[in-house]
Every structure is written in structure tokens, then in C-alpha cells.
Amino acid sequence: MSERILEIKDLRVSFDTYAGEVQAVRGVSLHVDKGEVLAIVGESGCGKSVTAQTVMKLNPMPPARIVSGEIRLGEHDIVAATDKEMQAIRGREVSMIFQDPMTCMNPTMQVGKQIVEAIKLHRKLSPEEAKAEAIRCLKQVNIPNPEERAKQYPHEFSGGMRQRAMIAMALSCDPKLLIADEPTTALDVTIQAQIMDLLAELKDQISTAIILITHDLGVVAGSADRVAVMYAGKVVETGSTQDIFYRNAHPYTQALLKSLPSPDATKREPLVSIPGTPPDLLSPPKGCGFAARCKHCMKICQEEYPPEFTLGEGHTASCWLLHPDCPGAAERGEKNDG
Amino acid sequence: MLRYVLKRIGYAVLTLFFLITIVFFMMRALPGDPFIGDKTPSPTTMANMRAKYGLDKPVTVQYLMYLGNVLRGDLGTSLTYERPVVDIVKSAFAVSADLGIRALIFAVIIGVLLGAVAAIKRGGPMDTFSMVVAMIGVSVPSFILGALLQYFLALKLNQAVGHQVLAVQGWGNFKQTVLPAFALGLGSLATVSRLMRTSMLDVLNQDYIKTARAKGLSRQKILWRHAVRNAIMPVVTIMGPTTAAVLTGTFVIESIFNIPGLGKYFSMSVKDLDFTMIGGTTIFYGALLIVCTLIVDLLYGFIDPRVKLEG
Ligand SMILES: Nc1ncnc2c1ncn2[C@@H]1O[C@H](COP(=O)(O)OP(=O)(O)OP(=O)(O)O)[C@@H](O)[C@H]1O
Ligand code: SF4
Ligand SMILES: [Mg+2]
Numbered sequence: 001m002s003e004r005i006l007e008i009k010d011l012r013v014s015f016d017t018y019a020g021e022v023q024a025v026r027g028v029s030l031h032v033d034k035g036e037v038l039a040i041v042g043e044s045g046c047g048k049s050v051t052a053q054t055v056m057k058l059n060p061m062p063p064a065r066i067v068s069g070e071i072r073l074g075e076h077d078i079v080a081a082t083d084k085e086m087q088a089i090r091g092r093e094v095s096m097i098f099q100d101p102m103t104c105m106n107p108t109m110q111v112g113k114q115i116v117e118a119i120k121l122h123r124k125l126s127p128e129e130a131k132a133e134a135i136r137c138l139k140q141v142n143i144p145n146p147e148e149r150a151k152q153y154p155h156e157f158s159g160g161m162r163q164r165a166m167i168a169m170a171l172s173c174d175p176k177l178l179i180a181d182e183p184t185t186a187l188d189v190t191i192q193a194q195i196m197d198l199l200a201e202l203k204d205q206i207s208t209a210i211i212l213i214t215h216d217l218g219v220v221a222g223s224a225d226r227v228a229v230m231y232a233g234k235v236v237e238t239g240s241t242q243d244i245f246y247r248n249a250h251p252y253t254q255a256l257l258k259s260l261p262s263p264d265a266t267k268r269e270p271l272v273s274i275p276g277t278p279p280d281l282l283s284p285p286k287g288c289g290f291a292a293r294c295k296h297c298m299k300i301c302q303e304e305y306p307p308e309f310t311l312g313e314g315h316t317a318s319c320w321l322l323h324p325d326c327p328g329a330a331e332r333g334e335k336n337d338g
Numbered sequence: 339m340l341r342y343v344l345k346r347i348g349y350a351v352l353t354l355f356f357l358i359t360i361v362f363f364m365m366r367a368l369p370g371d372p373f374i375g376d377k378t379p380s381p382t383t384m385a386n387m388r389a390k391y392g393l394d395k396p397v398t399v400q401y402l403m404y405l406g407n408v409l410r411g412d413l414g415t416s417l418t419y420e421r422p423v424v425d426i427v428k429s430a431f432a433v434s435a436d437l438g439i440r441a442l443i444f445a446v447i448i449g450v451l452l453g454a455v456a457a458i459k460r461g462g463p464m465d466t467f468s469m470v471v472a473m474i475g476v477s478v479p480s481f482i483l484g485a486l487l488q489y490f491l492a493l494k495l496n497q498a499v500g501h502q503v504l505a506v507q508g509w510g511n512f513k514q515t516v517l518p519a520f521a522l523g524l525g526s527l528a529t530v531s532r533l534m535r536t537s538m539l540d541v542l543n544q545d546y547i548k549t550a551r552a553k554g555l556s557r558q559k560i561l562w563r564h565a566v567r568n569a570i571m572p573v574v575t576i577m578g579p580t581t582a583a584v585l586t587g588t589f590v591i592e593s594i595f596n597i598p599g600l601g602k603y604f605s606m607s608v609k610d611l612d613f614t615m616i617g618g619t620t621i622f623y624g625a626l627l628i629v630c631t632l633i634v635d636l637l638y639g640f641i642d643p644r645v646k647l648e649g
Contacts, residue, residue: 058551083557091554103545106564108571108643117563118553153643169553 003034004072005176005209006055006094011069013047013054016062022281024050026233027069032177037203037210039224039241041217041256043278047233048213052179054078055211056094057086074176092122095170099182101162105154112138112150115169122173137168140205141198160191164198171208179211184219196223217256221245226314229253232278232289239315249309249317252290288320296321343636350632357624361617362404366397383420413618418610423618426603431622433509434588434599440515441523441584449527450573453534454566457542468531475528480587484521484594492517507596518595522587526580530573538569574638578631585623 013025025047032038040048053059055071055078071078076089098104106114115134119125125133131150138146141164154162163183170178180199184192200223203210212224220227220241227244229237229252237250248254255274276293279285287302288294294301301320309322320326395403407414413423456468474483492506505514541547542565550560588601596602600619607615 056552058548087554087556089554090552096552098545098548100545104549106546106550106568108568108641109564117555121554155643166549169549 002036004031005034005036005074006030006032006211007070007072008051008055009070011051011054011071012067013050013059014065014067016065020282023067023284024064024233024281025054026281026284028230028233028235030228030235030238032209032211034176034209035203035207036226037212037224039212039214039220039227040230041214041220041227042230043274044215045278045281046230047281048230049181051230052096052181052211052213055177055179056090056096057081058090058096088122091118091170091175092173093175094177094179095173095175096179096181097163097166097170097183100186101159101166102186104166105162107154110151110153111157111165115150115165115172118169119172133172134168137172138165140171140202141165141168143168159187160194163187163191163195167195167198167202171202171206174206175208177209177211179213181213182215183212185215192219199223229256232284233281234289234318236290236319237317239312239317243312243315247311247315249311249322250319251294251296251321253317255293288318298326346632346635350628353628354625357628358405358408358621359401361620361624362401365613365617380420383415386415408621413621414614416607416612416615416618418607418612418615423614426615427600427618427622430598430600430603433597434585434592434601437509437515437518437522437592437597437599438581438584438588440519441587442526442581444519445523445526445530445580445584446573446577449530450534450566450570452527453531453536454538454561454569456531456535457538457569458561460539465535468535471524472528472532475524475526478524480521480525481590481594483524484518484591487517487521488594507594509595509597509599514595518591518597521594522584522591525587526583529576529580529583533572533576534569537572538565541565541569544568571638571642574634574641577637578627578634581630581634582627585626 008028008030011025011028012023015022015024028047028051030038030040030051040051042048050059050064054064054066055073057078066079069079073089073093076085076093078086078089081089105111109117112131112134115137116127116130119130119133119137120127123130123133135146135150138149143149143161143164149157149161149165154165157165167178167183183199184195187195196219199210199212202208212219214220224241226240227238228235229244229250231252237244237248237253239247244253245257248257252274259274274293279289279292285291285302287300287304288297288306291297291301298320306318306320306323308316308318310316311322411424413427415421416423416426419426452464452468452471456465459465488506492504495504496502502513504516505511506517508514547560547564550564555563588599589605590601591597592599592601593605600622603615604619604623606612607619
């Protein structure tokens with residue numbers, strides 16, 4: 001087995017709000033191995049960003065609160081880590097890029113300086129060496145004229161260029177894990193493809209593992225090794241990309257795939273075409289979160305959360321349909337092939 | 339860039355021209371006669387002035403002469419003091435500028451700090467304190483504030499301590515500058531701190547602050563290097579009006595604290611109907627404000643790289 005970079009076990013994260021406790025993440029377990037790309041997919045509000053940001057403890061606490069669970073990043077215990085320890089971990093062990101590159105850079109600081117700042121923080125380099133490193137990082141993400149570009153301000157960069165610069169910044173200290181939270185959602189389709197190609201290229205060059213959060217299953221197909229499908233604060237199905245696309249078992253995964261436009265369609269739409277809305281996380285249902293929208297919903301689905309069933313090596317799903325006592329369970333798995 | 343600067347300067351000159359014109363005609367329209375009263379100038383002065391300002395000539399000629407004099411740096415002779423207005427302005431403004439700069443520095447530094455801390459510790463005691471300071475600063479007029487300060491912090495405090503801590507009035511030493519600078523600056527301090535707080539709260543919610551945290555920067559570095567630097571931009575924009583507020587505030591404060599500044603001369607000249615003084619000081623103040631605004635405009639372009647200095 002290859003080296004384990006990140007292991008999350010039964011993580012629960014809540015937000016204490018005036019309206020009550022929003023249970024954004026309700027028992028998520030997942031792991032990432034060295035050099036691997038894990039995609040996290042799911043509708044808006046299902047807890048993808050909260051899960052990812054909790055790995056870096058970026059959620060402001062309060063209102064956020066880690067209710068229970070474990071997060072191990074390399075040898076670090078994230079849940080127990082102090083503020084100071086987190087500062088040493090952020091940017092060095094794990095870094096993150098965000099959805100909107102237009103707002104993610106300090107508008108009054110030169111792009112190069114912003115990268116130098118990260119490098120100086122975690123690597124013992126002289127100012128000149130740090131500057132040279134920053135330029136090397138910009139070159140690595142295929143930014144032309146990196147020397148001049150480093151002296152420019154973010155508003156002089158296009159959206160795609162800024163996202164490249166963000167990637168350069170995130171990788172400048174050679175982290176073990178890069179979390180990309182919808183890195184292409186805010187960009188044009190052609191630019192999206194370029195950024196995904198860049199990530200694929202970098203992944204081959206360096207050993208950084210990647211968590212790719214996305215709405216877009218098309219992106220997942222082309223770049224992820226494994227996929228975790230999230231719904232209402234839980235991982236409902238996880239497996240290799242092949243498993244998720246061809247041997248999927250959870251009705252939510254299947255609905256997601258159905259909402260994917262056909263491959264010849266040029267425009268990719270967000271996953272909105274599943275009828276109904278996710279449950280309110282202020283008072284989450286005690287049974288399966290998808291019950292209200294699931295066409296296979298049974299009585300037990302509303303009463304009890306389904307256990308996790310193992311369907312193959314590294315492929316699990318939580319759905320009562322997979323229970324051995326459920327009529328037709330075996331065939332249903334088969335039927336979804338292709 | 340050059341076009342932007344030239345355009346701004348052009349506007350400034352135009353504004354100044356309008357100001358001089360308006361001052362000239364307003365002076366003509368003022369009721370009352372400076373030559374009637376207990377301060378009638380000597381016959382020689384009267385004759386000199388008649389000739390100089392061509393008071394018997396048509397208004398248009400008078401206007402052109404006045405404009406010419408002003409452009410040459412001649413603001414006329416004070417009717418009360420029988421000295422060139424320019425000389426009085428020069429010596430008195432040194433005092434006003436001293437007071438104004440003290441007040442401004444106090445207002446901006448404390449205002450920015452107070453606003454920033456209030457935003458960082460939102461809902462905390464410092465936030466409440468800043469709110470109270472802002473409320474007092476905005477709602478209590480400076481002359482009431484000045485009088486209260488004189489009574490409690492100078493008179494009563496000195497009596498209580500037994501020696502002079504702060505001076506009640508006058509100008510010259512540090513003890514005398516504290517209270518007027520405080521009274522003069524508090525209103526602007528309130529404005530600056532409120533603006534800074536709002537701006538800081540906005541900046542702290544920006545994505546680039548999250549990026550800075552994701553890099554592993556400490557809280558202190560995030561606040562000072564990324565947040566304050568960006569949050570201060572709106573404060574820079576209001577520096578023009580703030581300077582104006584402080585300068586006009588000197589009229590009142592200088593009278594209350596008996597400070598021989600331009601503000602005091604200005605209010606006196608209105609009382610004395612000293613027309614040349616009124617006109618001269620008004621034009622001087624106007625020009626000063628125009629220049630301040632111009633400087634701030636240009637400065638802003640240098641501080642914020644996003645402001646494109648184009649026409
Ligand atoms: N600061 C907060 N206060 C209260 N609730 C929050 C807060 N941040 C997130 N949540 C809640 O947590 C849940 C999960 O949010 P999250 O941002 O992880 O969704 P997401 O899967 O990333 O969605 P998206 O695709 O829109 O980014 C949402 O229901 C949201 O309402
Ligand atoms: S557990 Fe029931 S409701 Fe939930 S997805 Fe499976 S069949 Fe549908
Ligand atoms: Mg998100």
C-alpha cells in the first residue's frame with residue numbers, strides 16, 4: 001500500500017448559528033494516498049468545502065466546531081493541533097486553491113511578493129533565493145515572462161493566469177497535499193480545460209496528492225483516480241473513478257451521472273437537474289438524507305441511516321438497496337453497468 | 339498618467355478662479371460699510387485704498403483689478419490692522435497649520451487603530467468603546483467639547499493636582515496644544531474610525547484573507563500586511579474632506595482657546611467687517627482645500643495600483 005497522506009475518520013463539523021446547530025458535515029470518512037487525485041463531488045451545500053477547509057482548520061471557529069472525528073495529515077493530528085502548529089502545517093504540508101481567482105489574491109500586493117511571502121514562511125531561503133524560487137514557480141505553471149509577471153499586480157492578470165499563479169503559490173513549498181476547491185468553476189470553458197491539464201501535468205512532475213472538489217463529473221472522469229460522492233454532509237458512495245462511473249450503486253450517484261450532459265454537448269451545466277432539494281442541515285433527517293428525492297425510497301430508508309456496504313476493493317456505498325435482504329439487490333448493482 | 343495629473347491641475351485652477359470671482363461679488367453684496375464704525379481707517383489709508391481698488395470705477399474694472407492683484411499674490415491691506423493681508427495670513431497660518439496637523443495626525447492614527455481594533459474584536463469592549471467615541475465625536479459640537487475639556491481637564495484637573503497639567507488657553511508650549519488638538523480632531527477621528535471599521539470588516543471577509551491564512555501566515559501578519567493595508571484605502575479617499583473639516587474647525591477652536599491662528603483672525607474680521615481680510619482669508623482657505631484635494635487624488639493613484647491614472 002502506498003503512503004497515506006490524509007485520513008479522515010467519522011468527521012462531524014457543525015456551525016453554531018442563531019437558528020441553531022447547522023450540521024454541515026455529519027460523519028465523513030475518507031483518505032488520500034501519495035500522488036493520488038481524490039475527487040469530491042456533490043450538490044451545492046453538501047459539505048464539500050467545509051470538509052476540505054476543516055483539514056486546514058480554515059473555517060472560522062466559532063461559528064464552526066469540530067464535533068467529533070479524526071483528521072490525520074501525515075504524522076499530524078489536525079483536530080488536536082494548536083493555532084501555531086496549524087500555521088506551520090498550512091502552506092507547507094497542505095495548501096489550498098479556491099474557486100474565484102479574481103478575489104483570492106491581495107489586490108495591492110505584487111503577485112511575486114505574494115508567492116515570496118509563502119516561501120519565506122516555510123523555507124529557509126534568503127530574499128534573493130525566495131524571489132528566484134517564486135519566479136521558478138510561476139514558470140512551472142506555464143506563465144510566460146515570469147520575471148515581469150512577478151512584478152505585476154493581480155488586476156493585470158487574466159482569470160486563468162491568476163488561477164495559475166494561485167497554483168504556483170500553493171505548490172511553492174512543495175506540500176504533500178493540494179486541495180483544489182472548484183478551481184475551474186469561475187473560469188471560461190477553454191480556460192477550465194487548460195487549468196485541468198496543468199494540474200494533470202503537475203501531478204506527474206511532483207508527488208503532491210490532490211483533493212479536487214467539483215460539481216463537474218466531466219472533470220472528474222478526466223483527472224481523478226478515486227471519487228467520493230457527498231450528499232447532505234455524508235459520503236454516500238466512494239470508489240475508483242471506474243467504480244463510480246460504471247459500477248455505481250447509490251441512487252444519488254446514478255442521478256448525478258444522469259444529469260451529466262452527453263459527451264458531445266459543449267456546455268457543462270451545474271448539477272441542478274435532480275428534482276427536489278437536499279434536506280435542511282439544521283434538522284437533518286434521521287434516515288437516509290436522499291429519501292425525499294429517491295425513487296427507490298423504502299420505509300426503512302426514512303427511519304434508519306443505511307450502513308456502509310462494501311461492493312468491491314475500495315468501493316463502498318450507503319444505501320438500503322444494497323442490503324442482502326432487500327429484494328433484487330444483487331441484480332440492481334449489475335443493471336447499472338454502463 | 340501625465341494627462342490625468344494635468345487634468346486634475348486644470349480642474350483645480352478653474353475651481354480657484356470661480357472661488358475668487360464668487361468672493362469678489364459676495365463681498366460687494368455684504369451689508370454694512372467698513373468705513374462706518376469705531377475703526378475708521380486714517381484718511382491716508384482711505385485715499386490709498388480708493389486709488390488701489392478703484393472704488394469709484396465700474397464693477398467690471400474693479401473685478402479685473404482684484405483678479406490681477408490676487409494673481410500677483412496681493413490680497414489687499416487689512417482695514418482693521420492696516421497691514422497687508424498676505425503678511426497676516428502667513429504668520430497666522432503657521433499657527434493654524436501647526437494645530438491642524440496635530441489634530442489631523444491624532445485623528446487619523448487613533449481613528450485607524452480604533453477602527454481596525456473594533457473590527458478585529460467585533461462585538462468586544464473595544465468595539466463598544468469605539469462606538470461611543472464615534473457617537474461623541476459626531477454629535478458633540480467642537481465648541482462644547484472644547485469648553486468641557488477646558489473646564490474638566492484643565493481647570494478642575496489642575497486644581498485637583500495642584501499644578502498645571504494642561505493649559506486652559508493660549509498657544510506656545512505643548513501643554514497648550516493638547517486640548518485644542520483633541521477638540522479639533524475628535525470629530526474627524528470619529529469619521530475615520532467608523533469608516534475604518536466598516537472597511538476592515540469588509541476586507542476581513544475577502545477571499546484573499548483566506549488565501550493568506552491558507553499560506554500559514556500568523557494572525558498578526560495577516561492583519562497588518564494584508565487587511566489594514568487594504569482597509570485603509572477608503573480612509574485615504576476621505577483625507578481631502580477630513581483636512582477641510584479640521585481646517586474649518588480651527589475657526590471655532592482658535593477662538594475658544596484664544597489661539598492666534600488664521601481661524602481667529604477670520605472670525606474677528608467678520609465681526610469687524612474687514613472686507614479685505616474676509617476676502618483674503620476665504621481665498622486662502624479655498625486654495626488650500628483645493629490643493630489638499632488635488633494631492634489626495636494624486637496620492638490615491640499611487641497607493642492603489644488598481645486606480646488607473648488616466649483621463
Ligand atoms: N459560516 C457558516 N455558517 C453557517 N452555516 C454554514 C457556514 N458555512 C457553511 N455552512 C453550511 O454548511 C453546509 C455545507 O457548506 P459547504 O460550503 O461545505 O458546501 P459545498 O458542498 O462546498 O457547496 P458549494 O458547491 O456551493 O461550494 C451548507 O449547508 C452551509 O449552509
Ligand atoms: S437508502 Fe433508500 S432513500 Fe436512500 S438512496 Fe437508498 S434507496 Fe434511496
Ligand atoms: Mg464549496
